[in-house]
Amino acid sequence: MSTRLGKTILNETHKKLGGNMVDFGGWEMPLWYASGAVKEHLAVLTGAGLFDTGHMAVILGEGPDLRGFLNFALSKDISRLKTGRAGYGIVLDDQGFAVDDAIIYPLSEERWALVVNAGMSGPVIAHLKKLPGSEKYEWTDLAGRLAKLDLQGPSSFRILKPLVAGADQVFEKLPYFSFKGDYDLPSSTVRLTDGTPVLLSRTGYTGELGFEIFLPIDRAESVWNRLLETGAERGLIPCGLAARDSLRTGAVLPLSHQDIGAWPFINNPWPWALPLAGDGSFTKDFKGRAALSAARATADHTLPFVGFDPRKVEASGAKVMLDGREIGTVLTVVADMGLGRVDGRVVGLASPDKPEGWNPKGLVCGFVKIREKLEPGTVIYLKDDRRQLKVEIAGDLRPGRSARSPLK
């Protein structure tokens, strides 16, 4: 490993836990731990998993009428996003291409935070500084000050609750995509029972019930260990980036710079990141709007697909074939081991109608970028040098996701 790779504060902890460390976006991160990627993926579907996501970047913006500025800078219409609620939007350029994606946190009218991908705080801040009116704002990269732990899975609430001071109040009215606390951690009103100040966000990247916990970097190891100790009886295990990737794919969530990137952010499974009115028009002006309006009729379509067994193609270079014609490329291809087929139907571990005693064998799934819009159920073939894999366009991927389940 290059000594120049970034390391989160938990780097040594991962190695002690048997983490298989790899270079991910310039950071040395665990791909999986001793349990292995399959058990880790399944733990998040049935119990809970703990991820170190300290490589992600937090940008704090401060200044007058930041809402108006960010509403132009981001694809999401945040004109009515309340303090305490989080939003998901894309930072677009003039061509309507995705610079990066971001979770947006209004802390007050004058203070907003953006959580972006590893290594992206610099490019995103540089992009924001070029927008009209940016001179009124101060942007701070909080790298090195915050740690971030993602606790994900249906048991995550029951694991976290006993560790949060005044838990009944903290978890009251905390729906999916809301948060409590502040990125200025010393002043955060949310504390763990050991006194650690946190910002608690009911978000994640797995499609399952869970939380992203922002905390002071010097508290990360202690809180990580305490969560694993107290959560073990509810099936909590540490999880690496391989499980994170297969979980987010099954949850139909994009990976920035792979599923979204240097092409127009339109005609994809993430219309909720765009300011769309009921009639399909845009509700606001924003950077990249003109390009997206123009691209709508001609841009490629990004669609989820699901296959019939866990076999995959090599994502890089694989082609999409329809009736013998090449119609596009493969963006993501993973095996979601929580899925299987019963009488041809896609069933997941959390499907209410799964047969008793049934165990999934896993299904290949992911995203294709193709020149035409195809309806769910349309059979396509993914072709690499080795094989031609039959899959079908899907409306959704993993059934029974728990992200929006009530906290109980």
Next chain:
Amino acid sequence: MKELNELNLPSSVRYHDDHEWVSVSAPYRLGISDFAQDALGDLTFVEMPEVGTRLTRGEEFGTLESTKSVSPLLSPVNGTVKAVNEELNDNPGLVNSDPYGAGWIIEIEMNPGELDGLMDAAAYKAHLESEGGH
């Protein structure tokens, strides 16, 4: 990842530098080494050839897949596939949990002389060291 001294490298098989192994005596079975299974991580699918398929040294005859990757299985010998481990269809994780036993992949009909080009455990360990595999 396992450290070199944690790897199970039995002397009952011969190793290929692409990390497949073949039994030293008939029935000649083929699998992948403890090093390979550890590096690949949890397997989610093993694609095996049909019985009767001709194997050519250095050529791909199947794949090993994890949740994210597809890795080729290369034959270290010339021969013919005599049997495949059907258990792996339901439980590919056997390759991870028991790479030299229940996780065998195919059985081969071959000339015993095919073993000559392969490494014993000590030579394979030296090969892993020289590759800086860890």
